[in-house]
Amino acid sequence: MTMTSNNGSDLAAVEMVSVTVDGVTIEVPRGTLAIRAAELLGVEIPRFCDHPLLDPVAACRACLIEVEGMPKPQPACAQVVSDGMHIRTQVSSPVAREAQEGVLEFLLLNHPLDCPVCDKGGECPLQNQAMSVGRPQTRFDGEKRVFDKPINVSAEILLDRERCVSCARCTRFADQIAGDPMLELLERGAKQQVGTAADQPFDSYFSGNTVQICPVGALTSAAYRFRARPFDLVSVPTTCEHCASGCSLRTDYRRDTVTRRLAWADPEVNEEWNCDKGRFAFPYLREGRITSPMIREAGELRPASWPEALDAAARGLAAAGSSTGVLVGGRSTVEDAYAYARFARVALGSDNIDFRVRESSSEEAAFLAAVIAGTPVTTTYESLEQAPIVMTVALEPEDESPIVFLRLRKAARSGRTRIVNVGAVATKGLTKVRGELLAALPGAEAQVLQMLPADIRRALGQPGAVILVGERIASVVGGPSAVAALATETGASLAWVPRRAGERGALDAGALAGLLPGGRQLVDPSARKQVAAAWGIDASELPTGVGFAGENLLAAARDGVLGALVSGGVELGDYPDHALAAAAFTGVGFLVSLEHHHSAITEQADVVFPVAVVTEKSGTFLDWEGRPRPFGQVFRDSLYESDARVLGMIATTMERRLGPSDVAGIRREHAGLGLWEGFRGQVPDRVPGFTMMGEHQFALASWRALIDAGVMQEGEPFLAATARQVGVWMSARTAASLDHPSQVRVIGPGGSIVLPVQVAEVIDKVVVLPMNSPGCSIYRDLGARVGDAVGLVTVKRHEGEGS
Amino acid sequence: MAELPQAARGFGVTFFTMFKKVVTEQYPEDRDKYPPKPRFHGRHQLNRWADGLEKCIGCELCAWACPADAIFVEGASNSEEERFSPGERYGRVYQINYLRCIFCGLCIEACPTRALTMTNDYELADSSRASLIYEKVDLLGPMLPGMLPAPHPMVPGLTDSDYYAGKVKGSVPEQANDRPAAGGLGATS
Numbered sequence A: 001m002t003m004t005s006n007n008g009s010d011l012a013a014v015e016m017v018s019v020t021v022d023g024v025t026i027e028v029p030r031g032t033l034a035i036r037a038a039e040l041l042g043v044e045i046p047r048f049c050d051h052p053l054l055d056p057v058a059a060c061r062a063c064l065i066e067v068e069g070m071p072k073p074q075p076a077c078a079q080v081v082s083d084g085m086h087i088r089t090q091v092s093s094p095v096a097r098e099a100q101e102g103v104l105e106f107l108l109l110n111h112p113l114d115c116p117v118c119d120k121g122g123e124c125p126l127q128n129q130a131m132s133v134g135r136p137q138t139r140f141d142g143e144k145r146v147f148d149k150p151i152n153v154s155a156e157i158l159l160d161r162e163r164c165v166s167c168a169r170c171t172r173f174a175d176q177i178a179g180d181p182m183l184e185l186l187e188r189g190a191k192q193q194v195g196t197a198a199d200q201p202f203d204s205y206f207s208g209n210t211v212q213i214c215p216v217g218a219l220t221s222a223a224y225r226f227r228a229r230p231f232d233l234v235s236v237p238t239t240c241e242h243c244a245s246g247c248s249l250r251t252d253y254r255r256d257t258v259t260r261r262l263a264w265a266d267p268e269v270n271e272e273w274n275c276d277k278g279r280f281a282f283p284y285l286r287e288g289r290i291t292s293p294m295i296r297e298a299g300e301l302r303p304a305s306w307p308e309a310l311d312a313a314a315r316g317l318a319a320a321g322s323s324t325g326v327l328v329g330g331r332s333t334v335e336d337a338y339a340y341a342r343f344a345r346v347a348l349g350s351d352n353i354d355f356r357v358r359e360s361s362s363e364e365a366a367f368l369a370a371v372i373a374g375t376p377v378t379t380t381y382e383s384l385e386q387a388p389i390v391m392t393v394a395l396e397p398e399d400e401s402p403i404v405f406l407r408l409r410k411a412a413r414s415g416r417t418r419i420v421n422v423g424a425v426a427t428k429g430l431t432k433v434r435g436e437l438l439a440a441l442p443g444a445e446a447q448v449l450q451m452l453p454a455d456i457r458r459a460l461g462q463p464g465a466v467i468l469v470g471e472r473i474a475s476v477v478g479g480p481s482a483v484a485a486l487a488t489e490t491g492a493s494l495a496w497v498p499r500r501a502g503e504r505g506a507l508d509a510g511a512l513a514g515l516l517p518g519g520r521q522l523v524d525p526s527a528r529k530q531v532a533a534a535w536g537i538d539a540s541e542l543p544t545g546v547g548f549a550g551e552n553l554l555a556a557a558r559d560g561v562l563g564a565l566v567s568g569g570v571e572l573g574d575y576p577d578h579a580l581a582a583a584a585f586t587g588v589g590f591l592v593s594l595e596h597h598h599s600a601i602t603e604q605a606d607v608v609f610p611v612a613v614v615t616e617k618s619g620t621f622l623d624w625e626g627r628p629r630p631f632g633q634v635f636r637d638s639l640y641e642s643d644a645r646v647l648g649m650i651a652t653t654m655e656r657r658l659g660p661s662d663v664a665g666i667r668r669e670h671a672g673l674g675l676w677e678g679f680r681g682q683v684p685d686r687v688p689g690f691t692m693m694g695e696h697q698f699a700l701a702s703w704r705a706l707i708d709a710g711v712m713q714e715g716e717p718f719l720a721a722t723a724r725q726v727g728v729w730m731s732a733r734t735a736a737s738l739d740h741p742s743q744v745r746v747i748g749p750g751g752s753i754v755l756p757v758q759v760a761e762v763i764d765k766v767v768v769l770p771m772n773s774p775g776c777s778i779y780r781d782l783g784a785r786v787g788d789a790v791g792l793v794t795v796k797r798h799e800g801e802g803s
Numbered sequence B: 001m002a003e004l005p006q007a008a009r010g011f012g013v014t015f016f017t018m019f020k021k022v023v024t025e026q027y028p029e030d031r032d033k034y035p036p037k038p039r040f041h042g043r044h045q046l047n048r049w050a051d052g053l054e055k056c057i058g059c060e061l062c063a064w065a066c067p068a069d070a071i072f073v074e075g076a077s078n079s080e081e082e083r084f085s086p087g088e089r090y091g092r093v094y095q096i097n098y099l100r101c102i103f104c105g106l107c108i109e110a111c112p113t114r115a116l117t118m119t120n121d122y123e124l125a126d127s128s129r130a131s132l133i134y135e136k137v138d139l140l141g142p143m144l145p146g147m148l149p150a151p152h153p154m155v156p157g158l159t160d161s162d163y164y165a166g167k168v169k170g171s172v173p174e175q176a177n178d179r180p181a182a183g184g185l186g187a188t189s
Helices: A034-040 A094-109 A125-133 A169-178 A208-213 A276-280 A306-323 A334-347 A362-372 A381-386 A402-414 A428-432 A445-450 A454-460 A471-475 A479-490 A503-509 A525-534 A550-558 A578-587 A600-604 A643-653 A663-673 A732-737 A778-782 B006-017 B061-065 B106-110 B160-164 B181-185
Strands: A016-021 A024-029 A064-067 A085-088 A157-159 A184-186 A193-195 A219-221 A234-239 A248-254 A257-263 A294-297 A300-303 A324-328 A389-393 A418-423 A436-439 A466-470 A493-497 A564-568 A590-595 A607-610 A619-622 A628-631 A697-703 A728-730 A743-748 A751-759 A766-770 A789-795 B044-046 B071-077 B089-097 B116-118
Touching: A016 A034, A024 A034, A034 A064, A034 A085, A064 A094, A094 A125, A157 A208, A169 A208, A169 A402, A208 A219, A208 A257, A208 A276, A234 A628, A257 A276, A294 A306, A306 A324, A306 A564, A306 A590, A306 A607, A306 A643, A324 A334, A324 A550, A334 A503, A334 A564, A334 A619, A334 A643, A334 A663, A362 A471, A362 A479, A362 A493, A362 A503, A362 A550, A381 A402, A381 A466, A389 A402, A389 A454, A402 A418, A402 A428, A418 A445, A445 A479, A454 A479, A466 A471, A466 A479, A471 A479, A479 A493, A503 A619, A525 A663, A550 A578, A564 A578, A578 A600, A590 A600, A590 A643, A697 A778, A732 A751, A743 A778, A751 A778, A766 A778, B044 B089, B061 B071, B061 B106, B106 B116
Parallel strands: A016 A085, A324 A564, A389 A418, A389 A466, A418 A436, A466 A493, A564 A590, A590 A607, A697 A766, A728 A751
Antiparallel strands: A016 A024, A064 A085, A157 A219, A184 A193, A234 A248, A248 A257, A294 A300, A294 A607, A619 A628, A697 A789, A728 A766, A743 A751, A743 A789, B044 B116, B071 B089
16 A cells, blocks of 8 residues: 655554464554455455445455454454454365355345346356355245336436345445435345435435445446446446546447446545546447538538548638637647647647636636646645645535545545635535535635635645635636635645646646646747747747637637637537627638537538547546546547547648657657746736625526536436436525525526526525536526626516526 | 179169168158258247247347357347337347357357247258348247237236246237337347
């Protein structure tokens, strides 16, 4: 076990005890369980309920061993070793062997013999251990217990109760790890079964993990049930593309289709867990793809050959030249984002580039450049666990970075870590991490940060304290400045937790106006020289002035200041100003779109190139820590090309020389630049803004739910059915002031929407709406942004239609 | 008796054989006179329950058992609107490649619902490779009296377990639906 500590705590002194297992004496740390001590010697004791990340429960009794001095066999998974203890496992003790065989025979009494059609067959601990330690013959000839099957514990998770061995792994996971204790063991004796309350399905964001840790086939997912058997599948280790948590995944495919994804063990990042989005949201990889390049002819898009499309793109982009804007979606790999950054600067001579397809600000850009871009990994998941205090600002970890949430929960459960959220809602997620709410109106977080209570400020001064800031800080005027100032003043380490998997990588790759790879400033002479040398050009050929970014870039495209746009992985609806974004893409003279799916942007494009999805290319994501998460290609014979390859081909057609476009070449070139020690730009210092509200108005707080209307979640109805119910969250007092309505019409600057009311622990004068969920998009439906003032009107039930 | 020359003894065998019973069976002229034994391994058949629902559940065990990799199965989920078999799943695509099949019968041993059995039909010669890949439509057993073409609901009041226990004796009027019968053969796109 690697023990790292950055706060100099007492981990160094681990007391060792001496224990004898099957006649061999070893030293293990005090508190080690007998089952682990035996593992260290290579003795595998059978087990079902034991899981290293769950508290011991000794529910299945499969691991019985003989301990000298104890009258009866003991469960090895719950027996803590003590100094001088003599343990005898099934290897040397007939008593232990007899006990284990007996338990296994009991477990198999009621277990159906449907292994041939069971999803778990082939990777089943019960099957394996019945073979290794079970008796070859059963003595039971009665009728087996039967239940109705399967029952839905949630829309996604199905339960076959007769296969269950009551190991309580799923219930303990739900209770301890996820903090959603909706699964429970019900009834007693032979009738014991896992179940949920009648009106409360197991709608946890982490429910899929229970399927993976179930040691029998009792829990299955609707997405994978009866689709394949383990030995049908080819497994490839990959990285999750859904958020910046950076989970290691195992992608299993069959007949050129991904059949399932599992969490892959990475103790430093996701441990052995992942969220349901990462596990189940993969049908988009196959459905609705763009299959060939397209060009616009006489106003209509038509399929074209690659050379034809490349020619058209090269001609259009060469004409626009340095007045081209480049928009890189947040899903790009580091290599693709680097390719966009290099393509813009070298092939187009343009610095108009931005990866932030969301709410953004120039203050945020300055903050990211000065504080985050190109910095080495310092704040990690481990630091969250060791921190005395973690403060989250403009971040809802359970929705926006679920593995951060799990680590915070683990830290909170250990009792070491105090968690403070600066925000407007004490969400269920905050309760699960035992956090405190530091109330701040949306948009006014900066003022709260400047006037922190003394005890929190003092706590942030402790070694190891961490501030996590989410991407929504961009919507707070003065927010990035206040966060950076707070971190500097208190000495707390600061980490930026974006939502999308590609954002940190794109930032480090220089896909932002004024920023070259590794946090180098475009205006810094020595930075220019380094980058120009790596790109094989003269420093004078790099663009000189800082280009357009954010909404300025869109406005420039709309107003004809820019002659062309290149967009890759961009979703129109993700821009807060819908009208501006739509006008930019329709109004620009020439639009090249690199996408894997048809979208509102490809419809407007003059040239469309199909590009590879994550399973069809290799690459790297940087998670929020800045840790590289490389992944390999799943479908090696895919005909789709990565964004980097397509950009390379366009540049070649334009007769501009770019460096390598393959992943290995880009990685080499990027790594060759090394860490940047020089000037990173000024840390922004803006005066905090505040929210102006009329008497009957409410400030709008909003973020994207984990499971929402995102385009990468399409095609998975079972996952969508586990999403949180869409509604307006408001405080009990606000609801009372409106006379407890069941529905309200929320009126924003650009429209209104009727939604059910959910009373939650929201501060007064604030309402919370999901940012982009089915039936509620604040940008599209309200024309409002986070922090805007909205009105509420009570709606009687019968007129609750339309918006 | 004096020793006959060797050649004469040989011709003698030939001569006397002319008066023995002929064992050659003439094909195709006399094929009906000599049917194969009942357990002969011939072409496969996908069976139906007595009410016409299919027995195949798309579990692919036949494909896994096949030593020649001759079977391809793709399962799909039944729904209340469109039910092809009792239980959760049915075989949406079912193909046997008779260019590969060695008629060993391991597939029918593997089948958990007795959906797949072998008939005595051995006349499988054909002139193209494609025509020797039999689809589900070619393999499904005949519609016997009392059967309704799938998809249709299960017999009201019975569960899939009752089907497996052999409690279904035929279709009932409630099962009839106004879907065209052609849909019952399963899409094999």
